[in-house]
Amino acid sequence: MSVVRHGFLGALAPGHRDRLLTFAREACFPAETRVFEEAGAADRFWLIRSGLVALDIHVPGRRAAVVETLGEGDLLGWSWMFEPYRWHLGARCHAAVTAYEFDAEPVRLACAEDPAFGLAVTRCVAEVIARRLKATRTRLLDLYGFPGGGTP
Amino acid sequence: MTGCERDSADAVIDKDGMDALITILAARGRTVVGPTVRDGAIILAEISGGAELPYGWGVELEAGRYRLVARDDGAAFAHSAGPQSWKTFLHPPRVREWSADRDADGTIVVTADDTPVPAYAFLGVRPCDLRAIAVQDRVLTGGRYGDSAYRRRRDGAFLVAVECTEPGATCFCVSMETGPAVGPGYDLALTEVLDGDGHRFLVRAGSGEGAAVLAELPSRAADSATRSAARDRVAEAADRMGRTMPLVDLRTLMRETLDAERWNDVTSRCLTCGNCTMVCPTCFCTTVEDVTDLTGDHAERWRHWESCFDRDFTHVPTGPVRDSPRSRYRQWATHKLGTWYDQFGSSGCVGCGRCIVWCPVGIDITEEAHALNRERGRSTAQEAG
Amino acid sequence: MTVPVPYRVVAHRVDTPDTATIVLEPADAALPPFAPGQFAMVYAFGVGDIPLSVCDIDGPRLAHTVRTVGAVSGALHDVRIGRTVGVRGPFGTGWELSEAEGRDLVVVAGGIGLAPLRPLVLAALATPERYRRLNVLIGGRTPDDLLYCGEPWQAAAGVRVTVDRAGPAWTGEVGLVTTLIDRADFEPPRTAAFICGPEPMIRATAADLVHRGVDPDRIRVSLERTMHCGTGHCGHCQLGPLLLCRDGPVVGWTRAEPLLMVREL
Numbered sequence: 062m063s064v065v066r067h068g069f070l071g072a073l074a075p076g077h078r079d080r081l082l083t084f085a086r087e088a089c090f091p092a093e094t095r096v097f098e099e100a101g102a103a104d105r106f107w108l109i110r111s112g113l114v115a116l117d118i119h120v121p122g123r124r125a126a127v128v129e130t131l132g133e134g135d136l137l138g139w140s141w142m143f144e145p146y147r148w149h150l151g152a153r154c155h156a157a158v159t160a161y162e163f164d165a166e167p168v169r170l171a172c173a174e175d176p177a178f179g180l181a182v183t184r185c186v187a188e189v190i191a192r193r194l195k196a197t198r199t200r201l202l203d204l205y206g207f208p209g210g211g212t213p
Numbered sequence: 214m215t216g217c218e219r220d221s222a223d224a225v226i227d228k229d230g231m232d233a234l235i236t237i238l239a240a241r242g243r244t245v246v247g248p249t250v251r252d253g254a255i256i257l258a259e260i261s262g263g264a265e266l267p268y269g270w271g272v273e274l275e276a277g278r279y280r281l282v283a284r285d286d287g288a289a290f291a292h293s294a295g296p297q298s299w300k301t302f303l304h305p306p307r308v309r310e311w312s313a314d315r316d317a318d319g320t321i322v323v324t325a326d327d328t329p330v331p332a333y334a335f336l337g338v339r340p341c342d343l344r345a346i347a348v349q350d351r352v353l354t355g356g357r358y359g360d361s362a363y364r365r366r367r368d369g370a371f372l373v374a375v376e377c378t379e380p381g382a383t384c385f386c387v388s389m390e391t392g393p394a395v396g397p398g399y400d401l402a403l404t405e406v407l408d409g410d411g412h413r414f415l416v417r418a419g420s421g422e423g424a425a426v427l428a429e430l431p432s433r434a435a436d437s438a439t440r441s442a443a444r445d446r447v448a449e450a451a452d453r454m455g456r457t458m459p460l461v462d463l464r465t466l467m468r469e470t471l472d473a474e475r476w477n478d479v480t481s482r483c484l485t486c487g488n489c490t491m492v493c494p495t496c497f498c499t500t501v502e503d504v505t506d507l508t509g510d511h512a513e514r515w516r517h518w519e520s521c522f523d524r525d526f527t528h529v530p531t532g533p534v535r536d537s538p539r540s541r542y543r544q545w546a547t548h549k550l551g552t553w554y555d556q557f558g559s560s561g562c563v564g565c566g567r568c569i570v571w572c573p574v575g576i577d578i579t580e581e582a583h584a585l586n587r588e589r590g591r592s593t594a595q596e597a598g
Numbered sequence: 599m600t601v602p603v604p605y606r607v608v609a610h611r612v613d614t615p616d617t618a619t620i621v622l623e624p625a626d627a628a629l630p631p632f633a634p635g636q637f638a639m640v641y642a643f644g645v646g647d648i649p650l651s652v653c654d655i656d657g658p659r660l661a662h663t664v665r666t667v668g669a670v671s672g673a674l675h676d677v678r679i680g681r682t683v684g685v686r687g688p689f690g691t692g693w694e695l696s697e698a699e700g701r702d703l704v705v706v707a708g709g710i711g712l713a714p715l716r717p718l719v720l721a722a723l724a725t726p727e728r729y730r731r732l733n734v735l736i737g738g739r740t741p742d743d744l745l746y747c748g749e750p751w752q753a754a755a756g757v758r759v760t761v762d763r764a765g766p767a768w769t770g771e772v773g774l775v776t777t778l779i780d781r782a783d784f785e786p787p788r789t790a791a792f793i794c795g796p797e798p799m800i801r802a803t804a805a806d807l808v809h810r811g812v813d814p815d816r817i818r819v820s821l822e823r824t825m826h827c828g829t830g831h832c833g834h835c836q837l838g839p840l841l842l843c844r845d846g847p848v849v850g851w852t853r854a855e856p857l858l859m860v861r862e863l
């Protein structure tokens with residue numbers, strides 16, 4: 062398998078990276094596929110190798126609102142790591158997507174059995190969450206918005 | 214001219230000579246501005262004769278306090294900085310920069326302001342203020358773009374400096390290395406001497422025009438007694454400074470104390486009134502104002518002094534950058550004592566003490582610098598311990 | 599003190615609901631040439647003048663993209679073709695693209711910050727042999743707020759665009775502009791970066807690039823402060839030791855970072 066150069070995997074030490082990849086299988090999604098739905102069981106996760114995935118939230122009476130897009134090298138899904146293992150967003154492929162797909166259960170087990178591996182994977186996931194949180198908070202500032210709020 | 218032989222480098226004049234100096238400068242087409250007593254203060258105003266000089270007046274200065282006091286010795290220049298400085302004349306509070314006219318098809322024609330400016334002669338420029346003029350020269354004409362409003366006034370100005378023999382309680386020119394002896398940049402420099410040999414002024418020329426004026430003055434050759442009396446009085450003045458700055462590199466002190474607790478202390482007292490910036494002889498900041506006449510086809514650009522203590526000074530569309538009074542006092546002090554070096558290669562403070570005297574609550578820049586230095590010392594000690 | 603030079607408005611294009619681009623031609627003599635990143639003080643008759651970056655330099659012609667936020671920007675946004683405005687300049691530092699020869703280029707723009715970067719990208723596209731890969735990353739508020747959409751250089755430069763918020767019609771990316779850095783193609787130690795946008799966006803972007811190994815000395819950012827004169831005399835644009843109209847608006851990150859970290863400096 063060719064290995065993703067940067068992003069999530071790039072942050073793992075080579076030993077841990079190879080270990081994690083032993084759980085991976087290749088997956089392809091045609092454009093417009095919904096990979097998972099809000100509140101569904103978070104029993105898998107993906108590392109995107111190509112294509113774009115939009116994370117969205119269902120708003121009654123509106124088409125799903127896209128809150129973030131993920132692309133090459135990004136981790137798709139982290140709800141598998143924390144109880145209650147439910148997706149809190151939906152995911153839809155913008156265009157055809159190739160990815161490494163992982164079942165959550167064996168990875169969680171491996172993490173529990175080997176604390177060093179577990180810590181390394183958890184730290185990488187936490188870093189992803191922290192970055193997304195930071196980016197989201199920055200977007201909340203509405204930096205490019207009209208000074209003082211609202212549109213002129 | 215007395216006609217006697219003398220050293221062209223210096224000469225001695227008496228009070229009549231001072232009168233003659235004013236007359237000669239006026240005869241050369243100059244507007245003579247000097248110190249004079251008005252409304253309980255020694256101010257700078259146009260004078261037409263020596264009698265208008267503050268003979269017999271001195272001042273008592275303290276933080277937030279200014280008082281005129283009569284002197285028995287009749288000295289003319291035994292006072293220190295008053296409420297104004299020469300920037301009032303060289304960098305006036307309000308000037309028109311240009312005007313613009315719009316014709317029927319919307320074309321605009323812009324004309325730089327060329328209202329004639331007076332050719333000034335400043336009489337009684339103290340050494341600190343002479344340095345302040347040099348500092349403003351650097352700011353307003355020393356960069357890539359010259360400020361023509363300033364340059365036109367400055368180029369024509371004739372400077373008669375007077376060395377300091379009677380420093381005020383708020384003076385600290387020794388710390389800032391600007392006085393009490395006169396530095397370069399004058400046309401004529403005077404030192405007032407009062408002793409058993411009479412009331413007289415030692416005069417030196419510092420420029421061609423200064424020498425020409427000196428040659429026209431009724432004077433006598435300088436004698437060694439007058440020279441040494443002048444030297445001694447200036448040297449004694451250096452020992453009688455009312456204030457000092459801490460003996461450290463102030464630029465580094467400012468850079469290293471941006472987060473100091475002391476800024477909170479000073480801003481609990483500061484009213485952000487901006488008086489300190491208005492009286493400071495080097496503060497140069499301005500804002501602009503655009504006005505149109507009733508036809509709407511004639512517009513003018515005016516600029517006027519503005520203070521960094523104004524909240525709107527740093528207005529950007531999202532609001533003021535320096536919103537808190539703390540950040541505004543800090544900006545002023547660190548600019549004067551620190552970042553001025555980065556921007557213009559010298560200190561922005563010349564030690565005249567005006568900001569101390571004219572602060573309504575008596576905030577003292579030297580005291581603040583000492584406090585910052587102590588606080589820095591404490592935190593360095595803590596880190597080391 | 600400098601005096602505005604008359605320029606005629608020869609074109610006017612509405613870019614977004616609050617932004618327009620005006621193209622100016624000297625009525626008589628032109629000002630000295632502008633470099634990408636430099637700015638002009640543009641005068642709306644009787645209203646005032648404001649700093650505006652040049653977004654296009656075409657011989658003596660200048661273009662400015664103006665966002666309406668107040669009196670002067672509003673007047674310039676609404677100016678009609680054929681009218682005259684006053685221009686002073688060129689002022690400030692430029693991007694100094696030539697310093698980046700032989701490097702990967704990462705250009706990151708947020709909102710109106712794309713305006714000063716546009717001539718930089720055009721210059722890089724004009725001499726592709728001098729640089730390695732060109733990455734242009736653009737963040738906007740919503741798809742409606744994006745500037746210069748469909749201009750040929752955007753395709754030529756392979757721009758990547760993301761917006762903070764999008765409606766259902768948007769098929770592009772959603773997220774902070776920093777997320778685009780993940781997808782950009784550059785080798786950090788051999789990269790030169792150019793950033794303009796709101797200050798928090800500049801800080802986040804530069805920090806991210808440094809974290810990835812881009813040399814802070816190779817990152818240049820463009821900063822905004824109040825400016826009345828453009829000539830270093832009014833005192834308003836101070837950022838600690840810098841007078842941004844003279845020592846900026848484009849400043850190296852090594853210089854800018856410690857200053858931006860001091861609150862209300």
Ligand SMILES: Cc1cc2nc3c(=O)[nH]c(=O)nc-3n(C[C@H](O)[C@H](O)[C@H](O)COP(=O)(O)OP(=O)(O)OC[C@H]3O[C@@H](n4cnc5c(N)ncnc54)[C@H](O)[C@@H]3O)c2cc1C
Binds near residue numbers: 530823
């Ligand atoms: C280097 C540089 C490049 C820029 N390039 C661009 C660009 O390409 N495109 C663009 O759209 N914008 C640009 N800007 C921002 C633009 O200059 C401001 O949006 C513009 O100055 C706002 O002016 P205004 O009159 O429309 O708004 P206002 O908010 O009314 O402010 C106008 C100016 O007047 C002053 N001012 C306003 N109100 C007050 C007050 N109450 N007290 C004191 N002063 C006040 C401020 O100095 C302010 O900058 C740039 C800014 C800088 C510094």
Ligand code: SF4
Binds near residue numbers: 489561
């Ligand atoms: S800061 Fe104060 S003491 Fe220093 S030059 Fe200005 S007014 Fe004088």
Ligand code: SF4
Binds near residue numbers: 489575
């Ligand atoms: S230091 Fe004094 S003079 Fe200066 S703004 Fe504060 S209160 Fe006013």
